[in-house]
Amino acid sequence: MLKKGTKMYSILTGNCPRCQEESMYEKSNPYALSKIFSMNERCSHCGLKYKIEPSFFYGAMYVSYAVGIAFAVAAFVISFLFLDASLPTTFIAIVGTLVVFMPVIIRLSRNIWINLFVKYDATSVKKHETV
Secondary structure (H helix, E strand, O other): OOOOOHHHHHHHOOOOOOOOOEEEOOOOOOOOOHHHOOOOOOOOOOOOOOOOOOOHHHHHHHHHHHHHHHHHHHHHHHHHHHHHHHHHHHHHHHHHHHOOHHHHHHHHHHHHHHHHOOOOOOOHHHHHHHH
């Protein structure tokens, strides 16, 4: 499932979607909040420019909404159905989950968004090195 060359590998690791050789982010830890949006300009292996056009990652906000809903539903199911918590406690669990996982949701959304537009190419490293 997490084999190199799959979209899931690139999305979950935050690696370059084309060559999957290095992280797109300056800091791989999403909880380094001062650097949460700091991305490398290009991939040093294949040369892919991450910000394909100005404001490219604005589209990731739509993905972020869906990912946030998925986290909220998971928090609801765990707290209300499995732990048998009251509705107010469940609401607090949902809000807490969204606050705690906000950096992860932001990064996942960006990873999903760029992977919608860029395909994996195993030969891209060789192409970039010969140019």
